[in-house]
Amino acid sequence: MSLNPDIRDQAYQFFIEEAQELLQVLESGLLELREDHSTPKVHELMRAAHSIKGGAASVELSAIELLAHRLEDFLKALYSDSVEFDADLESLLLQGYDCLSSPLTEQIESGSYDEEAALLTAEPVFAALEVRLEEALKNADNYIPSSNDLGVDIVSSIFEVDVVQSLEHLQEIVDNPANFDLAEELQGTLDMFAGFAELFNLSGFSDIVQTSQTALSQNPGSVLEIIKVTLADCTIAKDRVLEGDRDRGGEVSSALIELAQSDVSAAFSGDLNTEEFSFDSQDDNLWGSPTTTDPLAEDVFGTIPDAQVVAEDEPVEVAALIDDHNIDDIFGTIPDAQVVAEDEPVEV
Incomplete structure (x- = not known):
């Protein structure tokens, strides 16, 4: 699948550079997993797969996005205490890594990859991993590692990487709106941010997301303006979170609230109906009846x-x-x- 020429830009180059580093993190971590499968190590691997998934989505590499997502799910299951880390599991995980790294490396080196072949190759490997990790996968979504488990501040980690990358992508959209489906891009970002707001119980950040979603529904003709205001609100929210705010995570601006309250575009898009205009009626309106x-x-x-x-x-x-x-x-x-x-x- 060849990449859309319209998005061969700075974002794609950034993804290519980052992806190579992330693949190295995955490979070295998987090779050491039997000796070190601590929660911070598992988290490091899962975050690498997650970042590849998000980057692939932003540059429309859909099959690579799917492969990274599947690998991320398997790595998330490794948080479970029930998982036995042996040579067989290591081999399966390395095969799963190869299913992701091969098409991604092909894309990096040649600018394209065979999407169908990549998915077909991965199918039996991922099926075997599902069997091996069946019990752990059932509860994978119910386990969220704490900051103490990870040895890091997971909230800061998410906002420093995922949120910053998403905000940079929104800025790129603002700078080059003709290259993007504005409503689809904004909705995708809001869906991601909604998950972070719920995960970390940041009510203010959640308010920003919900208000932006309402604005998009109320004023689809003003989507670029909504993106600009959402970008500004979320940038301030990100800064507050990184400064230590774990209660609200930002506040909704009056500008975003206004966009969510009424169809502001309609007020400027309609033509004046001169046939219905009457000076007599205007006299009544202005001065009242006698x-x-x-x-x-x-x-x-x-x-x-x-x-x-x-x-x-x-x-x-x-x-x-x-x-x-x-x-x-x-x-x-x-x-x-x-x-x-x-x-x-x-x-x-």
């Missing part, structure tokens, strides 16, 4: 009952109207200190 009372006048004078509304030509007794409204209510009370004697000169 019988509408000015609210400012109500505040000052109060509301004149209908019975007191007089015809234009009918004489009006001004005194009668004033009698009905206390003069202090209309103009307020003038403090005594401000009353000026009739004959006292006033400085203007």
